[in-house]
Amino acid sequence: MIDVAIAGGGPSGMAAALEIKKRAPELKVVILEKNEAVGRKLRATGNGRCNIANTESEGYALVSDFLMREGIAFRVYENGLVYPFSESAADVTDRLEERLKESGVMVKTGYEVKTVERVQKCFVINGRLESRYLVLALGGKAGPAFGTIGDGYRLARKLGHSVITPVPILTPVEIDGFEVKGLNGIRARGKVSLIRKGETVYCESGEIQFTKYGLSGICIFNMTRHMRYDKEEGLSCFRIRIDLDPERMLDAFVKDEIRRVRENGEAIKADEERKTAKPYEAAEALLRTAFRPALSREIMRQAGIPEDITAEDLYDEASESIVSSFRALEFTPSGIKGWKDAQCTMGGVSLEEVDADTSESRLIDGLYITGELLDYDGPCGGYNLANAWLTGIKAGKAIADDALQN
Ligand SMILES: Cc1cc2nc3c(=O)[nH]c(=O)nc-3n(C[C@H](O)[C@H](O)[C@H](O)COP(=O)(O)OP(=O)(O)OC[C@H]3O[C@@H](n4cnc5c(N)ncnc54)[C@H](O)[C@@H]3O)c2cc1C
Structure with missing residues (x-):
């Protein structure tokens, strides 16, 4: 004994x-x-x-x-x-x-x-x-x-x-169709909110890691502690909202860039010698120094900016939808990684x-x-x-x- x-x-x-x-x-x-x-x-x-x-x-x-x-x-x-x-x-x-x-x-x-x-x-x-x-x-x-x-x-x-x-819990979150967005490997800082039926149930700021299947990072891990749901409703009762600029540093930047690029485009068109110069093409290039290209593309997509619009074609009003998009990028979770990945x-x-x-x-x-x-x-x-x-x-x-x- x-x-x-x-x-x-x-x-x-x-x-x-x-x-x-x-x-x-x-x-x-x-x-x-x-x-x-x-x-x-x-x-x-x-x-x-x-x-x-x-x-x-x-x-x-x-x-x-x-x-x-x-x-x-x-x-x-x-x-x-x-x-x-x-x-x-x-x-x-x-x-x-x-x-x-x-x-x-x-x-x-x-x-x-x-x-x-x-x-x-x-x-x-x-x-x-x-x-x-x-x-x-x-x-x-x-x-x-x-x-x-x-x-x-x-x-x-x-x-x-x-x-x-x-x-x-303390595990990554899966999002259906994420791999096609090309976001894999991107890291960005921001504030993550978990919305359940329209109500914010958790938020935390930190680094968000975009992976091939969804979202990871400490704030995402911590969020999984709050993702309790009924079997019948499933995870679709949740939305994950990411504010990539909680300090509002980029509002004026986006507005100024749109105006500058458009004016520059008009000046180029009017100038015979510079006609071939084309500094910007896709609209997302506007956000080049703010976000990685694939993330900018997703921001533009969620802002409702058509893919074939060039930066020069954007009007001042577009800045509002672009800013709203990166301040509230939304994803619907389709799964929570299981025991193998959980901490x-x-x-x-x-x-x-x-x-x-x-x-x-x-x-x-x-x-x-x-x-x-x-x-x-x-x-x-x-x-x-x-x-x-x-x-x-x-x-x-x-x-x-x-x-x-x-
Ligand atoms: C990858 C990873 C990273 C983590 N990092 C951190 C961190 O940095 N900070 C932090 O605070 N927490 C971290 N955690 C969580 C933390 O490790 C656990 O909460 C903690 O180890 C729990 O301690 P425990 O003694 O209760 O159980 P465990 O550490 O899980 O130990 C239980 C032991 O029981 C043994 N056992 C199980 N069944 C049997 C059986 N039938 N017979 C005999 N033995 C058995 C197991 O082999 C194991 O050795 C991490 C977890 C993981 C998976």
């Missing part, structure tokens, strides 16, 4: 293990991880840089104390984003592995938790391993390549917990059934549930790792306190 079995060797499981060992070193703690190593997803976070927490995240003081204590040097950037000083997710994972070894946590890799039963006062894992306490730190369903395929939901349900339907899960074990101070189940004594397996999700910016550390630390502290008292 061991004291604590921790199912899942991600950040929340490792944090729980280290916290227990700090407070009660004599307890026998084992991490059961189905991958060949702990922290595989952690290694891939933040594009390998690991946005490890956010100063605005709940319980940040506890998290930053924990990271420092475990020998992880970090630095705070704009918007409270916290990264390891070396900006390497691999360094963080290696350091945690070392700390698990140093503190005497047993790590069983290649061990898949398939069944969990409550038998009298202990938990029996896979029909043979007995433990006094159990931490379910099995993650959600996002990034299945890292070992998270939703096992935690099945096991939590088996133990009597309710699970709010998991949905992939997080929305939904999970109901928070009502878990004590927020200790991560302990309100249904079963000695059972703790942590990290992404819970019905918590945060935006990009370190909030999800912060939640994993925090809930793991709380579980570890509560288990050590309980074990020392009893």
Whole structure:
């Protein structure tokens, strides 16, 4: 019989293990991880840089104390984003592995938790391993390549917990027919709004990445947290509106350019010697220094400017529709990229059934549930790792306190 079995060797499981060992070193703690190593997803976070927490995240003081204590040097950037000083997710994972070894946590890799039963006062894992306490730190369903395929939901349900339907979030958005627009690879700054049945339900400014299937970028990822819809209505109840000039820097520019090009065109026509000079052709060339050509073409299309009109043929009134178009470029989402591309899960074990101070189940004594397996999700910016550390630390502290008292 061991004291604590921790199912899942991600950040929340490792944090729980280290916290227990700090407070009660004599307890026998084992991490059961189905991958060949702990922290595989952690290694891939933040594009390998690991946005490890956010100063605005709940319980940040506890998290930053924990990271420092475990020998992880970090630095705070704009918007409270916290990264390891070396900006390497691999360094963080290696350091945690070392700390698990140093503190005497047993790590069983290649061990898949398939069944969990409550038998009298202990938990029996896979029909043979007995433990006094159990931490379910099995993650959600996002990034299945890292070992998270939703096992935690099945096991939590088996133990009597309710699970709010998991949905992939922090993921790109698909738009039908996007590849034909030639926007793939364009990056632009702007303000993105999510409109649901005419009402703005979310907006955020930042970099928008146009891809071959649709839209990506941090503000698009965060927007997916707000794209809940009924099955019957589908995603067509949403519009994505992009304001490419929220600071209104280009209004006068567009007006002036239209006038200048037209006047120049007229002057050229009147001048025998310059007759062949043709500085502008397609209307979108007007926006050359503002947007990439394919984006300008889409702006003109949405402004209702016919493709065969040249810049010289535009009249002053066209500036209004062009400006309105790039200030409210609209797309209808046709899909949200699935688990493979998602960075997080929305939904999970109901928070009502878990004590927020200790991560302990309100249904079963000695059972703790942590990290992404819970019905918590945060935006990009370190909030999800912060939640994993925090809930793991709380579980570890509560288990050590309980074990020392009893
Ligand atoms: C590509 C990517 C980048 C990300 N970048 C960031 C970032 O920069 N900042 C941020 O805050 N968040 C980021 N996230 C989200 C963050 O990684 C997760 O929210 C966090 O790892 C959750 O921690 P966890 O311990 O709850 O679960 P996980 O890290 O998912 O760990 C769960 C562990 O349980 C194991 N497991 C699952 N089932 C079983 C089983 N049956 N038996 C045994 N073991 C099992 C898994 O193999 C896994 O190791 C990113 C996610 C992805 C996919």
